[in-house]
Amino acid sequence: MITALDHLTIGGSLKVYETLLGRCPIEGQLRTANVGLTFADGPPGLRSMTFSTGDLAKAATLLERRAVPFVQDDDRLSFEGHGVAIAIAAETMPVPSPCIDDEAACVSGLDHVVIRTPNPERAVAFYAGRLGLDLRLDRSNPKWGSRLLFFRCRDLVVEIAHDLKKGVSDGPDDLWGLSWRVPDIAKANARLKAAGLEVSEPRDGRRPGSQVFTVKTRTEGVPTIVIGGVGRW
DSSP states (O other), X not given: OOOEEEEEEEESOHHHHHHHXXXXXXXXXXXXXXXXXXXXXXXXXXXXXXXXXXXXHHXXXXXXXXXXXXXXXXXXXXXXXXXXXXXXXXXXXXXXOOXXXXXXXXXXXXXXEEEEOSOHHHHHIIIIIITOOEEEEEEEETTTTEEEEEEEETTEEEEEEXXXXXXXXXXXXXXXXXXXXXXXXXXXXXXXHHTTOOBOOOEEOSSTTOEEEEEOSSSTTOOEEEEESOOOO
């Protein structure tokens, strides 16, 4: 049913993300190699995520059969996933936004989008069972204080994180943060510093051979890290 994560909607300024990604907008949107961004007025933060499908009619039938209430417009199906605004739209062939300067220093794509959940079993039932995403990892790590669920969606991950200390509840999920890939993490770090953003120094990531840094300002309220040294799936 779902072929990819098409785009995310963020409350805030396109101009801010033009700087963050190092890419020029096309017709009011920004797009990396694997995901796009659209922007909305109002409170900052991640607002929604839109997946793509090769057959919208079939997707509508599957959602109905899997008891997911949705609203259908001409080219999209909209619904709520335990507090997260989600849509499925007809697949297109969008063109990535051009890099402003050195391609090695700009964001190449999204590595993962993070959703926080108070109920990980509910998340597995919804994202794997009802939406059909590919569950690749289910791991609890007391050292991190979390249980992590990784759902593969083409060449990126929908990561569901549960705080072990808070226990399980029926509260809503929270569409929370983003991790962006870059070809050269040192160049990306220097570019953002030169643009006036506050970023941490690169440090070793959890994946062998990777490095990450945190973007602390000008993310429109979206917790953000940048990762280098990792490839596609």
